[in-house]
Amino acid sequence: MTAVIKNRVKKILITVLIALAVLITVIAFFVNRYWSPILAGKVRSTILVASDSLYTADFTDADLHIVQGKLVIFNLTLKPNIKVYNRKLKQGTAPNNLYTLKVKRIVFKHIHPFLMYYDHKLEIGQIVISKPTLQVHYRQVRGRDTVEKNQITAWQRISPMLKSVHIKQVMLNDVDFTYNDRSGNTLKISAIKEVNLTGNELRIDSLTQHDSTRFYYFKELQIELNNINQPLGRDSLYRLKLKQLNYSTLTSKLLATGVGIVPAVDSAFIKKGVRTYYQFDTDTLQLNDFSLKKFNKFRIVYGSNLLLNRGNFVVFANRGLPVPKGNRLQSFPNVALQRIPNSFTLDTVELRNINITYKGYGRRSRKQGSVSFNGTSGSIYNITNNARANAARDTMRIEVTTRLMDSAPLHANIKFNLTDSAKSYSYKGWIGNIDLDRLNKATMPFALIKITSGWLDHMDFDIQANKNVSWGKVALHYHDLKVHLLKVDSAAGNYKHRMLVSLMANALIVKRNNPEFLGAVPRSVNVRYVREPDTxxxxxVMKTLAQGIKASVGYDAATEKHVKQMIVQRKLDKKRRQNKRELRQRRRNLRRRKGN
Incomplete structure (x- = not known):
């Protein structure tokens, strides 16, 4: 009897559970059918009202899972209304950025439809958007915030419908991102894949409507870019490479790894007539206090500290191409900085272990030479083209230590005036001891001089300069200096020692030591270099220092002038002797013909 009662109870419980499940399923089905268009309509109307009719949201279908608290919208398109944009453009209230978003499936998780229906609060736990297409159109229609104090906020626009909007997290994964920049005379299009965006704590209510710390009402926006390989510039002569980039609006810190700017092949630069190009890479680039909001709106670049850690900067010079005509003043750092079209300010740039190399071919030797500054570390202060910042501090300052040719310690202090019309600058520093034959990588191809012996004890330089002239003092302390003068064998292409000329140079011109003997006063040289406009x-800088170095070793301006005169005279004498030989040969040939 007890077993029969137990079986009946089990059957009743199973029947009740099945009935409840069927009832819940039926209710959920009808609730889903009823609430799906309501929630979808709320999403559509909220976007329309919050953007002041600038954006519309369209989709083909919406599916609400009431038990799971999930809403799925299919084939969503968020796009700007061009008529509304043009009207705002005339009113002076149009934004600089327009966004277009297309996604096949967007999932709203942990939604609370009854809270929205009865309390007029839109609460969503998470929105997941996978593989969307996002286009940003930038056109700078205003250079500063023109938002008036009495302008209606997004919350004020939606408040008749909703008391608040709160979304804990919005995730856009694997975004196909296209950026259209119309700020210049031509349209620049950049396409990037593998972009991940995460927005945390979006809140639109009476408390956050004027919160300037939020980015589009998000407490934090996280950006992640992976495996970037993009052309740079109008001619695409360079490519930007990034292994990964991360940025958070909450910390305002941008961190990039595996950064590189890679030039095209040499022939591309030759075809364009570009004499100088460069290559750069760094393991880590970190920019602190970078405001994405200011950059996104007005292209204002600001950072309190930029760190470049472990990298290489290589400059390639093709001296075989014609020298560009005109004044090359734009190559001055304090001039180039002011030519940046948008506001640009970096309080400090820290360099840590950066190798800097100059490579080029000697004009006469046609062989490649190089000068390297290894393990360069230091700081650059006040890099800015902002007029207000320049009024407060008008000097950009550089302090660096490095190793010349990976050997001699070098320390330099460099200053640039950012405001004066003379484009003034100065550089002061010293170079420590080095075996001078380490410099042959540069002196042989560039000057056809081989240093066979010599030791630099130290070199001091202190130069003042502007766009027209450089002046100052150079002191070179060394001993046991000997050189070979070279020429290039036109047939074999090898260096050949000009023995007689080298003997004369070492005996008559080159001063072997400075100071000349123990206890003597070291020589120092006052230099003055007048810059030609195309320099x-x-x-x-190199010509100014070279003037001091040459004078220190005995090849001063007077000696150089005398040697050049001797070379010219020697060429004239050689031509005269050649003409005499040819004349004698013609006379001999004439006598032979008469004898025959």
Whole structure:
């Protein structure tokens, strides 16, 4: 009897559970059919009202799972209304950025439809958007915020329908991102894949409507870019490579790894007539206090500290191409900085272990030479083209330590005036001891001079300069200096030692030591270099220092002038002797013909 009662109870329980399940399923089905268009309509109307009719949201279908608290919208398109945009453009209230979003499936998780229906609060736990297509159209129609104090906020627009909007997280995964920049004369299009965006704590209510710390009402926006390989510039002569980039609006810190700017092949630059190009890479790039909001709206770049950690910067010079005509003043750092079209400010740039190399071919030797500055570390202060910042501080300052040719310690302090019309600058520093034959990688191809012996004890330089002239003092302390003068064998292409000329140079011109003997006063040289308009900045610096170095070893301006006169005279004498030989040969040939 007891077993029969137990079986009946089990059957009743199973029947009740099945009935409840069927009832819940039926109720959920009808609720889903009823609530899906209501929630979807709320999403559509909220976007329309919050954007002041600038954006519309369209989709083909919406599916609500009431038990799971999930809403799925299919084939969503969020796009701007061009008529509304043009009206705002005339009113001066149009934004600089327009967005277009297309996604096949968007999932709203942990939604609370009854809270929205009865309390007029839109609460969503998470929105997941996978593989969307996002287009951003940028056109700078205003250079500053023109939002008036009495302008209606997004919350004020939606408040008749909703008391608040709260979304804990919005995730856009694997975004196909296209950026259309119309700020210049031509349209620039950048396409990036593998973009992940995560927005945390979106809240639109009476408390957050004026919260300037939020980015589009998000407490935090996280951006992740992976495996970037994009062309740079109008001619695409360079490519930007990034292994990964991360940015958070909450910390305002941008961190990039595996950063590189890679030039095209040499022939591309030759075809364009570009004499100088570069290559850059760094393991880590970190920018602190970078405001994405200011950059996104007005292209304002600001950072308190930029760190470049472990990298290489290589400059390639093709001296075989014609020298560009005109004044090359734009090569001066303090001029180039002011030519940046948008506001740009970096309080400090920290360099840590950066190898800097100059490579080029000697004009006469046609062989490649190089000068390297290894393990460069230091700081650059006040890099800005902002007029207000320049009024407060008008000097950009550089302090660096490095190793010349991976050997001699070098320390330099460089200053640039950012405001004066003379484009003034100065550089002061010293170079420590080095075996001078380490410099042959540069002196042989560029100057056809081989240093066979010599030791630099130290070199001091202190130069003042502007766009027209450089002046200052150079002191070179060294001993046991000997050189070979070279020429290139036109047939074999090898260096050949000009023995007689080298002997004369070492005996009559080159001063072997400075100071000349123990206890003597070391020589120092006052230099003055007048810059030609077509001389770029770094060439002006090198010519100024070279003037002091040459004078220190005995090849001063007077000696150089005398040697050049001797060379010219020697060429004239050689031509005269050749003409005499040809004349004698013609006379002999004439006598032979008469004898025959």
């Amino acid at each position: 770029p900045f770094f060439k002006a």
